[in-house]
Amino acid sequence: MTGSSASVGPGAATADLAPGRPVISAQGVSKRFRRKDQVVTAIKDVDLDVSSGEFVCIVGPSGCGKSTLLNMSAGLMEPSKGKLLFAGEPVTGPNTSVGYITQKDNLMPWHTVEGNIGLALHIRKTDKAKARARVAEMIEMVGLQGFEKSYPGELSGGMRKRVTLARTLAYDPPVLLADEPFGALDAQLKLVMQAEMQRIWAETGKTILFVTHDISEAVALGDRVIVMSSRPGQVKVDRRIDFPRPRDVFKIRHQPGFADLAEELWDILAADMHSGEDM
């Protein structure tokens, strides 16, 4: 866990994140898991650069290693082969420069919504009054007013996901890893949250690596969309999305070119879809 001073580990929040420089850089990264006597290659020879300030979306069949890639970027796992650099340095421990909205909502069941959202602020010893104001702001942003004192066990899946989002945004990490953050939301709320995400990204200049199952979401939000192949996951297509910013996520689907682009990416994805499923 103790990384050398040159590598990214605990306390590396000051890593060099100048605009345009690569923040996350996967170089020939492969990851294998051993399960009993069986070896699973989750991803294979992935090359991927995410520049500072970029919004990159990843789509790919289930089980192709999207979460694995995010886990490695967060420093929760190490590549079995290749190099994974963060701001130019190898990731050797929990990467405290990233906020990670995991696929499973890892909320503390013994804390209320408020307590969960304020968790990082308490850990980082933010001034109490400031923390309280920030928590209130976040609760309003994700539309959970009235549920401040509820426990995660009393919330719906979509609500828990929103708490996770609020908890991560509350402490304003420079890089966001988001694993299907809006997957559990209804269509309407999903659009509202997408708009919010885009606004925050534009205002704060964060770097965002965003995994989704929803191609139109990827096209609407991303500067680039990465399509991965089925397991072992590889980068199949890395497509730049040139729609002007700011984008109106409520209407962009009707913009000329959007449907064609989505269909093109869908065809690439669908070619792999069923062979990659974990059954």
Place this chain on the structure above:
Amino acid sequence: MSVIDSDQGARRVAAAPEEVWDEKALQSSQRKNLLTVMGWRAVLLVAFVGAWQATSGPVIDPFYVSTPSDIATRLWEWLRDGTVATHLYATLQATLMGFVIGGVVGIGVGFFLGRSPLVARVVDPYIIAIYSLPKVALAPLFILWFGIGMTSKVVLAATIVFFLVFYNTYAGVRAVDRDLVDVVRLMGGTRRDILRRVVLPSSATWIFNGLKISVPYALIGAVVGELTASDRGIGFVLKRASGTFDTAGVFASLVILMVVATILNQMVVYGERYVDRWRSTPT
């Protein structure tokens, strides 16, 4: 007051009796149930004690079963001459000290091993070996080491409590969700943050459960220690009565232990309610 106001008031009054009536009926039926249960309990007790009193002598030799009246007399004597006070105090002191020491050490070691998987793996077989040993069998050894005084009883009670609390704490710490630990680490949390924000709250239920089941065992430890060798305590009184063929004294000691154990268990029930209330409110 306007007409409308009083009209609303009237409507409220009209609606009220129905609800109140329902609740009252429920309450009174509950109370009636409780009375019935209590009544039958009293009947059972009186019948049992009465039968005991009546058959001891004509049917069964009082040498074996004494009589309720003799036992009551003995208890009354012991209460008046300070026997109960002195010896119960000694037993409770050993129980409490054993419980506290065993509990604290058990939680500490449970946490340490729970957070150090390698050490835990190394010592695992030894812990299992000692764990499977019936702890009361250690009583003679502790008497040898610590003498017949209070210390050997405290150590025996503490040893029994330690294993129960340790085991539960360890299991609780091991059951901590790794993903939640990672959440705190990514936020820049230190080992202390992880302990305080994840490990402790997540294992609290397990630890409390360990403490809860230990309460009666602490008493067992103290009494077994006293039975083995001592000069004080209810266990000592019990053994002395038995040694002098004083059946009434034996039963009187058992009654005292029964009452004490019941009170201790009842305290645990209340303690649990208190902790549950604390758990359901935010920190």
